[in-house]
Structure formats: C-alpha cells, structure tokens
Amino acid sequence: MSVRELVVLGTASQVPTRHRNHNGYVLLWDGQGIMFDPGEGTQRQMLRAGVAAHDLHRICVTHFHGDHSLGLAGVIQRINLDRVPHPVTAHYPASGQHFFDRLRYATAYRETVALTEAPVAADGPLATTSSYTLEARKLSHPVESYGYRIVEPDGRRMLPALLAERGISGPDVGRIQQEGGLGGVTLDEVSEVRRGQRFAFVMDTRLCEGVYALAEGCDMLVIESTFLDEDEQLAVEHGHLTAGQAARVAVEAGVRHLVLTHFSQRYPDPGRYEQQARAAGFDGELTVARDLSRVPLPKRT
Numbered sequence: 001m002s003v004r005e006l007v008v009l010g011t012a013s014q015v016p017t018r019h020r021n022h023n024g025y026v027l028l029w030d031g032q033g034i035m036f037d038p039g040e041g042t043q044r045q046m047l048r049a050g051v052a053a054h055d056l057h058r059i060c061v062t063h064f065h066g067d068h069s070l071g072l073a074g075v076i077q078r079i080n081l082d083r084v085p086h087p088v089t090a091h092y093p094a095s096g097q098h099f100f101d102r103l104r105y106a107t108a109y110r111e112t113v114a115l116t117e118a119p120v121a122a123d124g125p126l127a128t129t130s131s132y133t134l135e136a137r138k139l140s141h142p143v144e145s146y147g148y149r150i151v152e153p154d155g156r157r158m159l160p161a162l163l164a165e166r167g168i169s170g171p172d173v174g175r176i177q178q179e180g181g182l183g184g185v186t187l188d189e190v191s192e193v194r195r196g197q198r199f200a201f202v203m204d205t206r207l208c209e210g211v212y213a214l215a216e217g218c219d220m221l222v223i224e225s226t227f228l229d230e231d232e233q234l235a236v237e238h239g240h241l242t243a244g245q246a247a248r249v250a251v252e253a254g255v256r257h258l259v260l261t262h263f264s265q266r267y268p269d270p271g272r273y274e275q276q277a278r279a280a281g282f283d284g285e286l287t288v289a290r291d292l293s294r295v296p297l298p299k300r301t
Helices: 042-049 072-081 094-104 160-165 171-179 209-215 229-238 243-253 271-279
Strands: 004-010 024-029 032-036 058-060 088-091 115-117 124-128 133-138 146-151 155-158 191-194 198-202 220-224 257-261 285-288 294-296
Touching: 004 042, 024 042, 024 198, 042 072, 058 072, 072 094, 088 124, 133 209, 146 209, 155 171, 198 209, 209 220, 209 243, 220 243, 229 243, 243 257, 243 271, 257 271, 271 285
Parallel strands: 032 058, 058 088, 088 115, 198 220, 220 257, 257 285
Antiparallel strands: 004 024, 004 294, 024 032, 124 133, 133 146, 146 198, 155 191
C-alpha cells in the first residue's frame, strides 16, 4: 500500500530553540521522497526521524535564507556518501544559483550521484511523473521565493453496484478500465472521477496571489505562520504570515488538512497558533507541527 505522509524535521523560523530545529520537511509520496527547505541540522533530524538519503528523489528550496537552505551542503554530501542509486533533482530559485553553487560545493567530497539542477525562474509546472505533477508559484518575500504544489492526476473509481447491474465482473472490470468500454457499456456508466490528491508547501511570504493559487483545493497545505495575529504589522514588514492569515487562506481555498509551521521563538506556547487558526474560521483537520512528527495526508473522499 502506498504511503503518503509528511515527515517534519524542523519547525523553527530564523532562530532555532531547544525544542525546534531549523526547517526541514520530507513528503513521502508513493515510494518517492521530496525534501523541502533543509535548514541547519537537517541531516541529524533525518536520522532521528528515520528518513534515509536513499528516500530522497527531489529537493525543493523555496528561497535562500539560511534557515531554509544551510542544510543543503550536508544533505547533498550525504546523498553522495551513501551512493544513492537513483538520480536526485534539486529545484530552487534561479536567481539564487550562486548560493546553490556555494552550498553544493561548500567542502571537498566525492560526487557519486547524478544530481540534476533544475532552477525555477517562473510560475508553472516543473516536472511530471506517473503519480504527480510538481508546480511552482512565486511568493512575496524580501528575497525571491517560490512555493511548491503537487497534483496527482485524476483517476476513476469503479462502482460495484453499477458493474453488477450490467453483468461486469472479474477480468472484465480491468478490461473496461483499459479499453473505456465493453459490450456496449462505457466506462463512464460504471465509474466516477476520483479526484487526485493535492499538496502545497508555502513558506516565507506575505499574502499574495501565489499563496492562494498554491493552496486552492489542497488535501494538505503546509504553510508558515511565523507570527501571531497581534503582530501582523511585523509579519508584513518581514514578509511573513500570521496564524490567522494562514488559516483564512485555508478556509478560502477549501483546504482539508492545514499544517502550521515555521514558528518565531518569541512565542513559547504553540497552543496559541491553533486557537488563532480556529478563531479565523478553519474547521478542518489542523496540525500545529512539531519536530519529528509524521502527518499522513487525508484519505481520499
């Protein structure tokens, strides 16, 4: 059975705390691992969370502030040290190519793995596999920043009662799926569209068009909520969101599971993030992320 879950490696913003490592997230999706924003200490957090270098197929960096990217050097070197047997692709803002180069070659090591550089220069699709399309949208932050969105293709759900009515069973079920029709019965008559799952990762940003485009219709939205609502002006000045703003985005976008993260060290009580998100009207599944937690994607509806 395929596993789709978010592994949280770190939840701090610019300054780590005793209980929060710098950023780091891995989305496990049908045997592929997509890492987002590896900050300092990511390699050790991977060990603690049970995520191996062999699990990684893509690395997606939203922007080149240190808390989102300084762990790249260690992760890339670990991928090579462990001789990961498959290619790994790195996505990051094209304007930060010089930062990526410095991190990739920060120290001496032996390159043993094909690491493909795929910088992001505009909104749109970045890659398509058999199980998802990876997209990017520009965000609003003091340095160029992109959020990422994963969209599974729509499928078909077979309806047993309608199949039985038309006398279709056994191998004929697979045949009608493959051929689109059988004995005068069309696939549409015995099945319905199964909407593909959607996941979005939104880090450092003010409210902007890109935030809403990424969040639209998501089964899971992982989004920064650096500040609490009483400090909204600080959030705007520094290019961040509050817990209430993030929750209102989720409400307007129809998000099923909201994951809040990237917390400022000025707030010791994580419960306040949940309180403000609920006060903003979000009534779906809500997770205030903790380091080393695992958050499964919601089951398909």
